[in-house]
Amino acid sequence: MLSLAYAMGTGGGTSGQGGGFGALVPLILMFAIFYFLLIRPQQKKQKQHRQMLSNLKTGDHVITSGGLYGRITALSDTVATIEISEKVRVKVARGNIAGLVQSQNASGKK
Numbered sequence: 001m002l003s004l005a006y007a008m009g010t011g012g013g014t015s016g017q018g019g020g021f022g023a024l025v026p027l028i029l030m031f032a033i034f035y036f037l038l039i040r041p042q043q044k045k046q047k048q049h050r051q052m053l054s055n056l057k058t059g060d061h062v063i064t065s066g067g068l069y070g071r072i073t074a075l076s077d078t079v080a081t082i083e084i085s086e087k088v089r090v091k092v093a094r095g096n097i098a099g100l101v102q103s104q105n106a107s108g109k110k
Contacts, residue, residue: 053094056080065098 056062060072062082070082073089080094 052099053097056094056097056100061101062097063099063101064092065096066092068092069101 056072056075058072058075061069062072062080063069064082068082068084068090070084070090072080073083074081075094078094079091080097081089081091083089
């Protein structure tokens with residue numbers, strides 16, 4: 001009687017088992033979608049920002065991440081001095097420059 005119960009337990013277990021690789025396919029697919037929709041675009045944006053920061057030069061009109069518009073008057077490796085108004089200069093971390101803007105002279109003239 002004991003051997004009959006043992007035989008019934010093993011028979012049902014082998015037919016109900018799924019493949020280990022089949023369970024990983026949805027996880028791999030979700031990771032690939034996550035990578036191409038979130039991680040890769042962020043890396044591309046960071047690369048463009050680093051390139052923009054390396055191409056900065058004195059006289060460029062910029063906007064900071066805090067929303068200040070100004071003109072670069074001095075640059076070092078880590079600090080940029082920005083003139084936000086006449087004789088008003090602010091030192092900001094170079095990484096906090098969000099982007100370049102059109103020069104005020106070009107947009108003001110017609």
